[in-house]
Amino acid sequence: xxxxxxxxxxxxxxxxxxxxxxxxxxxxxxxxxxxxxxxxxxxxxxxxxxxxxxxxxxxxxxxxxxxxxxxxxxxxxxxxxxxxxxxxxxxxxxxxxxxxxxxxxxxxxxxxxxxxxxxxxxxxxxxxxxxxxxxxxxxxxxxxxxxxxxxxxxxxxxxxxxxxxxxxxxxxxxxxxxxxxxxxxxxxxxxxxxxxxxxxxxxxxxxxxxxxxxxxxxxxxxxxxxxxxxxxxxxxxxxxxxxxxxxxxxxxxxxxxxxxxxxxxxxxxxxxxxxxxxxxxxxxxxxxxxxxxxxxxxxxxxxxxxxxxxxxxxxxxxxxxxxxxxxxxxxxxxxxxxxxxxx
Ligand SMILES: N[C@@H](CCC(=O)N[C@@H](CS)C(=O)NCC(=O)O)C(=O)O
Numbered sequence: 001x002x003x004x005x006x007x008x009x010x011x012x013x014x015x016x017x018x019x020x021x022x023x024x025x026x027x028x029x030x031x032x033x034x035x036x037x038x039x040x041x042x043x044x045x046x047x048x049x050x051x052x053x054x055x056x057x058x059x060x061x062x063x064x065x066x067x068x069x070x071x072x073x074x075x076x077x078x079x080x081x082x083x084x085x086x087x088x089x090x091x092x093x094x095x096x097x098x099x100x101x102x103x104x105x106x107x108x109x110x111x112x113x114x115x116x117x118x119x120x121x122x123x124x125x126x127x128x129x130x131x132x133x134x135x136x137x138x139x140x141x142x143x144x145x146x147x148x149x150x151x152x153x154x155x156x157x158x159x160x161x162x163x164x165x166x167x168x169x170x171x172x173x174x175x176x177x178x179x180x181x182x183x184x185x186x187x188x189x190x191x192x193x194x195x196x197x198x199x200x201x202x203x204x205x206x207x208x209x210x211x212x213x214x215x216x217x218x219x220x221x222x223x224x225x226x227x228x229x230x231x232x233x234x235x236x237x238x239x240x241x242x243x244x245x246x247x248x249x250x251x252x253x254x255x256x257x258x259x260x261x262x263x264x265x266x267x268x269x270x271x272x273x274x275x276x277x278x279x280x281x282x283x284x285x286x287x288x289x290x291x292x293x294x295x296x297x298x299x300x301x302x303x304x305x306x307x308x309x310x311x312x313x314x315x316x317x318x319x320x321x322x323x324x325x326x327x328x329x330x331x332x333x334x335x336x337x338x339x340x341x342x343x
Pocket of ligand 1: 014015016017018051052053054069070071072106
């Protein structure tokens with residue numbers, strides 16, 4: 001029988017969301033056991049309805065072990081189940097900004113991650129070589145190379161799912177390089193997104209950077225050239241277990257605009273328009289969204305999960321009291337993010 005203490009989960013190093021949870025658990029001092037790749041398949045564990053990495057095996061209300069996925073709600077669950085060293089700020093205004101930026105990392109930066117990995121030959125070759133080894137490192141060489149070809153073909157054929165294609169490539173790439181530069185500047189002001197202690201948005205952004213800045217050759221080169229500080233930051237966030245979580249580490253709400261204005265403008269420039277267009281296409285019953293992002297054409301299949309992201313962002317906004325909502329309005333004003341309320 002598998003016990004839920006330490007937390008048991010399945011993942012691989014090439015899965016950004018696995019890395020997000022690992023770094024989060026380390027910072028929170030929550031004990032865990034990570035089943036890497038195929039280790040989980042020998043353990044008679046339950047299967048999740050949607051098979052994603054990471055998958056956590058947690059004790060449900062009925063006392064039975066259940067498979068749970070989705071890093072963002074999992075983090076909220078662990079925030080209430082484990083006390084101390086919080087990564088979701090209690091201040092509601094910071095909390096909303098954290099939600100928004102965590103989603104940007106999870107849902108937008110991941111487009112760059114998937115795009116670079118499976119668009120350029122150099123990156124395809126590296127990923128095809130290493131990804132199968134991350135899951136099955138003991139397997140003979142010929143099987144690994146077969147598996148590498150299989151994974152590469154499968155992932156290349158799914159590039160369209162995240163909206164990476166020849167039309168959108170320039171938008172994704174320009175957005176990644178802008179992000180690198182502005183994040184580099186942000187890190188010169190404070191160590192993290194919401195000041196001098198990490199929040200879940202840091203772990204979301206870091207997660208994509210474990211691949212973009214540290215593994216896939218093309219985006220890694222860009223990061224080393226444009227923003228070596230971001231490359232180094234990714235190593236630092238890997239293991240923050242030895243770092244303090246001082247109560248005064250959080251940013252003052254009146255400093256949010258100054259510290260995060262450029263990042264919020266980037267989110268408003270690309271991610272919010274994508275969320276709104278996706279939502280409108282789903283509402284219209286369409287399976288395809290076609291819109292303009294950053295002045296250029298964007299075409300991709302609709303993504304129902306991201307309609308949920310928009311909905312939960314709106315819920316998080318409407319659960320604020322009027323004064324906090326006003327503060328959020330002031331912070332978002334003119335960044336493009338304020339459009340998240342429009343249909
Ligand atoms: N929203 C989920 C996303 C998880 C996700 O997309 N995981 C990827 C790996 S990084 C996955 O399992 N994709 C399905 C596949 O590769 O078959 C989360 O935050 O955990």
